[in-house]
Structure formats: structure tokens, C-alpha cells
Amino acid sequence: MSFAWAKPYQPKTELGRWVDDRMPLPRLVYNAVGGGYPVPRNxxxxxxxxxxxxxxxxxxxxxxxxxxxxxxxxxxxxxxxxxxxxxxxxxxxxxxxxxxxxxxxxxxxxxxxxxxxxxxxxxxxxxxxxxxxxxxxxxxxxxxxxxxxxxxxxxxxxxxxxxxxxxxxxxxxxxxxxxxxxxxxxxxxxxxxxxxxxxxxxxxxxxxxxxxxxxxxxxxxxxxxxxxVDVKTEKDTLPFHPFxxxxxxxxxxxxxxxxxxxxxxAPNALGHPDNYIPANPLATPAHIVPEWYFWPFYAILRAFTVDFILPAKLWGVVAMFASILLLFFLPWLDRSPVRSGAYRPVFKRFFWLLMVDIAILGFCGVMPAEQPYVAISQIAAAYYFAHFLIILPLVSKFERPLPLPNSISESVLHGEKEESAPYGLDKSAPAAAQ
Incomplete structure (x- = not known):
């Protein structure tokens, strides 16, 4: 993203100009994370x-x-x-x-x-x-x-x-x-x-x-x-540095x-005590669990317990990988013209239900593979896939979003005018260019 009001990089020293002419790395950094990169102000x-x-x-x-x-x-x-x-x-x-x-x-x-x-x-x-x-x-x-x-x-x-x-x-x-x-x-x-x-x-x-x-x-x-809302004018942005x-x-x-x-x-709070026991191929732990960040996927894996055409283990593995690969198709599953969930009241409710569902899957993933945790994980796994494959497409089709602001600056200023240049910037130049 480049804008006419973004201030171009100008080396301030002779050495800086010499380096910039031969290897414009400072210019690259400036344009990536400095004053040359305008960012939405909200x-x-x-x-x-x-x-x-x-x-x-x-x-x-x-x-x-x-x-x-x-x-x-x-x-x-x-x-x-x-x-x-x-x-x-x-x-x-x-x-x-x-x-x-x-x-x-x-x-x-x-x-x-x-x-x-x-x-x-x-x-x-x-x-x-x-x-x-x-x-x-x-x-x-x-x-x-x-x-x-x-x-x-x-x-x-x-x-x-x-x-x-x-x-x-x-x-x-x-x-x-x-x-x-x-x-x-x-x-x-x-x-x-x-x-x-x-x-x-x-x-x-x-x-x-x-x-x-x-x-x-x-x-x-x-x-x-x-x-x-897309950036429309210089009032919608601020330079990444220093803000x-x-x-x-x-x-x-x-x-x-x-x-x-x-x-x-609490350095061991997020670890497992059994990992302080040397590996023993002849002694299987009573309850094998992965690290906490894999728990929801582990629950999806164990949710399949019945052979149906294919073995249950294969269904579990496919579902576990599919739960992640499904996210690659989100841009096409969610067809709503409105991006932000803040202006999508129905989507917002289902989003928080999804967060609760993932938390439940995480809880089931760390618990033993027994009832009622298996049944709960089956329901939670079914809802996870239903959210992306059924609910999200339907919501994006039938939902009535709230009115969007005309611009980012309107959502920030709420109709007020900027009476002075922000942070002491020179009012004669655009805010994002200084």
C-alpha cells in the first residue's frame, strides 16, 4: 500500500546517502515499518x-x-x-x-x-x-x-x-x-x-x-x-512510526x-510432569496428552469412535487435518460484503459460540478418552465443522449488517473536526506524511 501523502525516505547524512545509493536497506525498513508506511488510525x-x-x-x-x-x-x-x-x-x-x-x-x-x-x-x-x-x-x-x-x-x-x-x-x-x-x-x-x-x-x-x-x-x-472500511484519504491514516x-x-x-x-x-506450569521421567519404551503412560496448544485438534481426532466405510482412526486423522485446512477456504465460505464482525450482529454471536466450542474441544483434548468427554468432543467437533461449512455461508447470505461509517476518520472522530494538527505535527503537511 503506497500513498501520495506518505513521506519519502531521505537520508540525513552523507554516509546514509552513500549506503542508500548502493544498498537501499534503510529505505526498505523505513517503507516497511517507518514513517513511509501509512497505517489506519483506528x-x-x-x-x-x-x-x-x-x-x-x-x-x-x-x-x-x-x-x-x-x-x-x-x-x-x-x-x-x-x-x-x-x-x-x-x-x-x-x-x-x-x-x-x-x-x-x-x-x-x-x-x-x-x-x-x-x-x-x-x-x-x-x-x-x-x-x-x-x-x-x-x-x-x-x-x-x-x-x-x-x-x-x-x-x-x-x-x-x-x-x-x-x-x-x-x-x-x-x-x-x-x-x-x-x-x-x-x-x-x-x-x-x-x-x-x-x-x-x-x-x-x-x-x-x-x-x-x-x-x-x-x-x-x-x-x-x-x-x-478501506483507507480513502490521508485523514484515515497515521505513520507507523512513531505512533x-x-x-x-x-x-x-x-x-x-x-x-x-x-x-x-511458574516455569513448569505449562509442561507435563511425565516429561521429567526418562523415555521408557516398555512403560506406557496412563494418559498420553500433547502440549496444550494441540488439545482441540486432539479432541477432534478422538471424537471418531465408530468404523463407517473407513476405519474410525482414519476419519479422526482426516478430520484433524481438515479442521486446519478448512481455514484456507474462509475467504470463499464467508461471502458477506462487510468485513468487520463489529457491524455483523448475527456473525458476532456465532463467532463467540465458536470460541466457546474451541475451548470445550481443548478441555476434552486434555481429559481421558472416556465418557462423557468423548461424547462432548463429538458434539463440539460437529459444531466446529458446521460453523464453517453451514452456519457461516448462511449467515453471510441472509444477515443484515449494521450501517458502516463512510470512512475510518469518521468512525474515530464521530463527526468532529480536527481543529489542530495531532501530536504537534505541522498542520501545513498531511498528518501521515510527517
């Missing part, structure tokens, strides 16, 4: 979680690189190398807990980021590709998190690898060969641990590359906003304070 705090996702990705990469220097990818030594990091490496305990809890916080901010996109219709034209690239990032995160969970080689690590890779064996003919190929054998062992460690180290850099594409694709149509860098900065500080509180005072 963004609320829901838009802070994109920046927070980048911060936690950086934390994961930095802490992961340092931990890899001390980790020993061996079925005989992996568990002991984690204990070595925790007890003998300088600040090793903090690095390990920062990495483990950073994964959970990374998923927290990404989930909020996704739910904000669902509510405000950020998946609609012309931002379909932005949405899809975001989902690709999410899928890569899930793969990275699963392989990282295997690396401590505790009881949950081992049996989690056994269960997750066992999903592929549900597919006829090709399933079992794929599972053996993934593990490098018939059960999790040295080969599986080595390749999972390699991929776990590599994928965050792939995620960083897709994040760059995600941001690049966002800058073409520009950011969505809580009204869903949104300040807003993102203090919010990131507040959120990182919460992260630090968990890191220093």
Missing part, C-alpha cells in the same frame, strides 16, 4: 499481536541456537544433556525455560492474532494471500513444536512421537511406509531423534522466511482495521513482563 490492541509474534519467534531462534550448542541428540544422552543444561551450563536453566515457555507464549499470541483476523474479516479480499501465508506459518509452527517436544526424550516426548507419527499409519497402503520413513525405523529411536532435531533447528528459519512474505503481502493492500511503534512497544513490554513472571515463578 487500530486497536488486537493488532499488537502480530508484532508480538515476531518478538517471540526471535526469542525462540536465539535461545534455540544457544541450547543447540549444549544439546546431545542421542537416544542415550538426550535426557541427560537437558539435565546438564539445567544444572551445569551458566544460566542454562533460564535458557531452557525461556525456550520451553516461549513456545507456549508464541502460540498464545498467534492464536489471538488468528482469532482477531477471524472476527474482523482479515481473510477477505484483497488480503486472502496474507491470511493463507499466516496459516502456512501456523502449520510450520505446529510441526516445529511437535519435533521440539520430542527432543527432551522424556516419557511424553517418546510416546508423543509414537502417537503422532502413528496418525500416518491410518492411511491405507502408504500410511505405514510413510511412518517408517519419518521415524527412520519402526519405533522412535536414534534415527527419529536425529532427524527431528535437525528439522526443529531448521524450521524456525523457514518460518522467518514465510513471515517476511507474510509482511510483504500485507504491505500491498495495507492493514485491515476494526471497521473493515504504532510506541503503542506496540509498551504493549510488548507489558506482555513480556507476564512472560517473565511465568518464566521465573
Amino acid at each position: 487500530l486497536n490492541y488486537g493488532w499488537n499481536f502480530g508484532v508480538l509474534s515476531g518478538i517471540f519467534l526471535t526469542i525462540q531462534i536465539v535461545t534455540g541456537i544457544v541450547l543447540a550448542m549444549h544439546y546431545y541428540a542421542s537416544a542415550d544422552g538426550a535426557f541427560n544433556s537437558i539435565e546438564h543444561i539445567m544444572r551445569d551450563v551458566n544460566a542454562g536453566w533460564m535458557l531452557r525455560y525461556a525456550h520451553a515457555n516461549g513456545a507456549s507464549f508464541f502460540f498464545i499470541v498467534v492464536y489471538i492474532h488468528i482469532f482477531r483476523g477471524l472476527y474482523y474479516g482479515s481473510y477477505k479480499a484483497p488480503r486472502e494471500l496474507v491470511w493463507m501465508l499466516g496459516l502456512v506459518i501456523y502449520l510450520l509452527m505446529m510441526a516445529t513444536a511437535f519435533m521440539g517436544y520430542v527432543l527432551p526424550w522424556g516419557q511424553m516426548s517418546y510416546w508423543g512421537a509414537q502417537v503422532i507419527t502413528g496418525f500416518f499409519s491410518a492411511f491405507p497402503v502408504v500410511g505405514e511406509p510413510i511412518r517408517v520413513w519419518l521415524l527412520g525405523g519402526y519405533a522412535p529411536d536414534q534415527a527419529a531423534l536425529t532427524r527431528f532435531f535437525s528439522l526443529h533447528y531448521l524450521l524456525p528459519f523457514v518460518i522467518a522466511g514465510v513471515v517476511i512474505l507474510h509482511i510483504w503481502s500485507l504491505h500491498i493492500p495495507g492493514s485491515n482495521n476494526p471497521t473493515g 504504532y511503534t510506541a503503542k506496540d512497544g509498551w504493549f510488548a513490554g507489558a506482555f513480556l513482563t507476564l512472560y517473565a513472571a511465568v518464566l521465573f515463578f
Whole structure:
């Protein structure tokens, strides 16, 4: 998104001009996140979680690189190398807990980021590709998190690898060969641990590359906003810097304070105690559960208990993958011309029902595979698919949205006029160009 009123980049020093002529990296950064990038002026705090996702990705990469220097990818030594990091490496305990809890916080901010996109219709034209690239990032995160969970080689690590890779064996003919190929054998062992460690180290850099594409694709149509109304004039925007860098900065500080509180005072709250027991292929845990951010999908997987044409296990695996892949088709399932849920009263109610439904699936995912949790997960899984495949298309067709504001500035100013330039900016120049 580029506008005539956006201030062009002008190096202020001779060195800056010399660098800009030969490698315009400062210009690129300025146009991406500086005063050269106009942003809708009505963004609320829901838009802070994109920046927070980048911060936690950086934390994961930095802490992961340092931990890899001390980790020993061996079925005989992996568990002991984690204990070595925790007890003998300088600040090793903090690095390990920062990495483990950073994964959970990374998923927290990404989930909020996704739910904000669902509510405000950020998946609609012309931002379909932005949405899809975001989902690709999410899928890569899930793969990275699963392989990282295997690396401590505790009881949950081992049996989690056994269960997750066992999903592929549900597919006829090709399933079992794929599972053996993934593990490098018939059960999790040295080969599986080595390749999972390699991929776990590599994928965050792939995620960083897709994040760059995600941001690049966002800058073409520009950011969505809580009204869903397109930018029309310079009064609708503000420069990203300093207005949104300040807003993102203090919010990131507040959120990182919460992260630090968990890191220093409850570092094991989001983990599983069985993973502090060395992996034992001969002792199956009484209740195998994945990390909390997989619980809703685990509940969908276990919701299928009856063979119908195909085995129940295969139905569960297909449904689990379909629950994520379904989100790629949202731009075409929701045909309403109004983006924002704030102006869609019926959609808003069903959106919050979906949030409750996902919370119920998460609860069932962590509970044992027994009644009544299986029955509840079956009802919740059915509603999840009904929401996207039946309810959302019908709502978008028959709903009567509320009247939209004529512009973003109208929704912000409520009919008032700007009597002075904001924040002391020169009134003779457009606000977004200074």
C-alpha cells in the first residue's frame, strides 16, 4: 500500500546517502515499518499481536541456537544433556525455560492474532494471500513444536512421537511406509531423534522466511482495521512510526513482563510432569496428552469412535487435518460484503459460540478418552465443522449488517473536526506524511 501523502525516505547524512545509493536497506525498513508506511488510525490492541509474534519467534531462534550448542541428540544422552543444561551450563536453566515457555507464549499470541483476523474479516479480499501465508506459518509452527517436544526424550516426548507419527499409519497402503520413513525405523529411536532435531533447528528459519512474505503481502493492500472500511484519504491514516511503534512497544513490554513472571515463578506450569521421567519404551503412560496448544485438534481426532466405510482412526486423522485446512477456504465460505464482525450482529454471536466450542474441544483434548468427554468432543467437533461449512455461508447470505461509517476518520472522530494538527505535527503537511 503506497500513498501520495506518505513521506519519502531521505537520508540525513552523507554516509546514509552513500549506503542508500548502493544498498537501499534503510529505505526498505523505513517503507516497511517507518514513517513511509501509512497505517489506519483506528487500530486497536488486537493488532499488537502480530508484532508480538515476531518478538517471540526471535526469542525462540536465539535461545534455540544457544541450547543447540549444549544439546546431545542421542537416544542415550538426550535426557541427560537437558539435565546438564539445567544444572551445569551458566544460566542454562533460564535458557531452557525461556525456550520451553516461549513456545507456549508464541502460540498464545498467534492464536489471538488468528482469532482477531477471524472476527474482523482479515481473510477477505484483497488480503486472502496474507491470511493463507499466516496459516502456512501456523502449520510450520505446529510441526516445529511437535519435533521440539520430542527432543527432551522424556516419557511424553517418546510416546508423543509414537502417537503422532502413528496418525500416518491410518492411511491405507502408504500410511505405514510413510511412518517408517519419518521415524527412520519402526519405533522412535536414534534415527527419529536425529532427524527431528535437525528439522526443529531448521524450521524456525523457514518460518522467518514465510513471515517476511507474510509482511510483504500485507504491505500491498495495507492493514485491515476494526471497521473493515478501506483507507480513502490521508485523514484515515497515521505513520507507523512513531505512533504504532510506541503503542506496540509498551504493549510488548507489558506482555513480556507476564512472560517473565511465568518464566521465573511458574516455569513448569505449562509442561507435563511425565516429561521429567526418562523415555521408557516398555512403560506406557496412563494418559498420553500433547502440549496444550494441540488439545482441540486432539479432541477432534478422538471424537471418531465408530468404523463407517473407513476405519474410525482414519476419519479422526482426516478430520484433524481438515479442521486446519478448512481455514484456507474462509475467504470463499464467508461471502458477506462487510468485513468487520463489529457491524455483523448475527456473525458476532456465532463467532463467540465458536470460541466457546474451541475451548470445550481443548478441555476434552486434555481429559481421558472416556465418557462423557468423548461424547462432548463429538458434539463440539460437529459444531466446529458446521460453523464453517453451514452456519457461516448462511449467515453471510441472509444477515443484515449494521450501517458502516463512510470512512475510518469518521468512525474515530464521530463527526468532529480536527481543529489542530495531532501530536504537534505541522498542520501545513498531511498528518501521515510527517
